Amino acid sequence: MKEKLEAIRKKAIEKIENSSTLDELEEIRISILGKKGELTQILRGMKDLSKEERPIVGKMANEIRETIENKLTEVKEEIKEKIKRERLVSERIDISMPAKEKRVGHRHPLLKMIEELEGIFMNMGFSVVEGPEVETVHNNFDALNSPENHPSRDPSDTFYITDNILLRTHTSPVQIRAMKKLKPPLKIVSAGRTFRFDDVDDTHSPMFHQLEGLVVDKNVTMANLKDTIDKFVKEIFGDDIKTRFRPHYFPFTEPSAEVDVSCLECRGKGCEVCNGTGWSMEILGCGMVHPKVLKNCGIDPEVYSGFAFGLGVDRIAMVKYGIDNIRLLFENDMRFLEQF
Template structure:
């Protein structure tokens, strides 16, 4: 039996020295030292030995087991080190090579403009509210005093989902929702996407962004409206900007006006950008809330009055950043966006 044990050690040591992977080592351990391994099988025959031989053979077996385990462990460590070395060689980094450029994202010019506008109005005491992009005809047209034969109601102008539902054509329905749900005084602005069949030139798009404001309280006048708009324009473009109000018509306000601002580039002196007029494109529409709109929302027009205004955020961004084609804002061309 001693010879068998020594032979097992000799063969095991010889095979271990040739091992090239940790998996092979594990197979060898199980083959020799496992529950059904060669050494274990030999030791099970110790019952056939005399009492004098058993302790001697047992000691030899324990020494052989330790020798094999020691050799397995040392070989395992050697193979691990070799594998680590090969991996490091394979994944070696050449520190002399330039690193990869880290490209950081930034605000889209439209999102930056929306955030800037909302912050201005927040500083002026307004609250920011939001509403759904799919609206009822009642909130989008009827409650806003829009005549049934108004061109904006035509299928050629508006995206209808059903006879009673549509993609909102402006953010004014948010004002209607607020006036129906809350009592005056109200001072809110709402920004979001709106939809119309409108792509006649490079300043119009079927999908665009609007911001609309509403103030309802006692004794609100046109003077309050004009001062609010003038303060807003100066906050947005600078103290040297001028505003110009021109009479206009909107179904939901009376009297109504359109507002121009002096040219951002020449500050009203006249240049190529403004065709020598000193004024930029029409920037927003505004007016005193029509009493009929207040009645539609359950607000007493004898007690309360107010004003509303709406502006195209895309147009603000175009004026602010000197963009001449609204489609550039939606094409997601990185060559364009990286300029901001």
């Protein structure tokens, strides 16, 4: 029995020392110290020994078990340390390597333009109001004195959701909501997305942005409108830029006008960009609020008058930054956006 125990010890120590993985150590432990292991089988056979041999063999078996367990623990720690060193080498971070470039976002040119425009008008005493993009036909057309046969009401021009609900074609319904809710004097601007079936060229899009202004008070005149527009144009484009008012027709203003600005390239002298005219494109429409619109909103046109104007934010951005295609503003091409 003693010889068997010594042979098991020698064999176990040799296997443990030659092990190179934790799995191999576990297999050795099970094969020797497990429930069906060699040392365990011998200990179970101690019942067949005499009373004199039993304590001697038992003591020797326990000493061998302790020796094997200690050796297992020792080699196990050595293997763990080796694995740790290998991981430190393989997973080492080279802090001398250049870091990955972080791309930081910024405001979209259209949002920057809206904020700039709102800031200009707030400095002129206007308040900023908002309204829903999904509107009623009444607020979008009827209250604005739009005739029932007006082309803008046609389904080929307007996105209808139901017979009475649509995607707003301009931000003017916000003015209607404000006049119905608030009492004069009013001095407001509103900006946001608008929608029309309009994709005829590089300067038009089915979805675009507008900013509209409204002033309602006693004794408001066309002179007040022209002065407001002149100040706005000089603030956004420069003190040397001039405005030109051309008669036009809008159902919600009377009289009405479209406003051109002098060429930003030649500053009105005439060049290839403006075809020698000295004038750039039309940037906004405006006029005196039609008496019927005031009456539709519960405001007495005999007491109050007002003016309104509307401009395309996208068009202002295109003129100011020299952008020739409105689609560039919506494609989210980083090469384009990073320029702003």
